[in-house]
Amino acid sequence: MEYKAPLGVKIEENGVIPGAKKLVRRLSDLKGYFQDEEAYEKLLRENPVVYEVYAVEQEEKDGDLNFATTVLYPGKVGKEFFFTKGHFHSKADRAEIYYAIKGRGGMLLQTPEGKAEWVPMEPGTVVYVPPYWAHRTVNTGDEPFIFLAIYPADAGHDYGSIKEKGFAKLVVEENGEVKVVDNPKWKE
Numbered sequence: 229m230e231y232k233a234p235l236g237v238k239i240e241e242n243g244v245i246p247g248a249k250k251l252v253r254r255l256s257d258l259k260g261y262f263q264d265e266e267a268y269e270k271l272l273r274e275n276p277v278v279y280e281v282y283a284v285e286q287e288e289k290d291g292d293l294n295f296a297t298t299v300l301y302p303g304k305v306g307k308e309f310f311f312t313k314g315h316f317h318s319k320a321d322r323a324e325i326y327y328a329i330k331g332r333g334g335m336l337l338q339t340p341e342g343k344a345e346w347v348p349m350e351p352g353t354v355v356y357v358p359p360y361w362a363h364r365t366v367n368t369g370d371e372p373f374i375f376l377a378i379y380p381a382d383a384g385h386d387y388g389s390i391k392e393k394g395f396a397k398l399v400v401e402e403n404g405e406v407k408v409v410d411n412p413k414w415k416e
């Protein structure tokens with residue numbers, strides 16, 4: 229039997245995991261995701277980084293675990309706060325755990341039937357993402373929102389239906405307040 233080596237790694241203040249695989253998502257990678265297309269096109273001239281992911285991933289085998297931090301930057305497209313793309317797991321019954329480290333935000337979760345839930349997150353909040361729920365994180369604050377996620381190595385990412393249909397709810401700023409509202413363009 230060949231055993232893998234254990235690993236202990238310290239997450240840096242800024243959310244970086246030393247030695248992890250880095251993924252950068254800019255606004256241009258999120259085309260079609262935000263409601264306000266005019267605001268999107270305008271902000272696209274600057275094409276800001278929306279989030280970075282630092283992932284330590286294993287082979288896609290049942291029983292093993294991956295982990296990743298996300299640094300989700302503050303910002304809005306129109307009224308809508310910056311968010312991650314959001315996904316179901318390719319193996320849809322795989323669950324996930326998130327742990328908020330810094331900043332303020334929350335998670336939108338949604339069943340395949342379109343039932344959406346909002347879970348606020350602040351440093352110290354643990355979120356359990358049950359099997360079958362799509363999940364997207366949102367930065368509702370004015371500093372980077374940093375969190376850790378731990379997920380089965382064989383979970384995979386299924387972006388398809390979220391990319392096409394989005395979430396049934398939107399997280400927006402209205403009169404200086406964070407509001408979770410129905411998505412007017414949502415179609416089941």
Ligand SMILES: O=P(O)(O)OC[C@H]1O[C@H](O)[C@H](O)[C@@H](O)[C@@H]1O
Nearest residue numbers: 281296297298312313314315377
């Ligand atoms: O893949 P997205 O929906 O864009 O979310 C960004 C990332 O968030 C977390 O770090 C998850 O652990 C990653 O699996 C995911 O890739």
Ligand SMILES: [Fe+2]
Nearest residue numbers: 317324363379
């Ligand atoms: Fe996930």
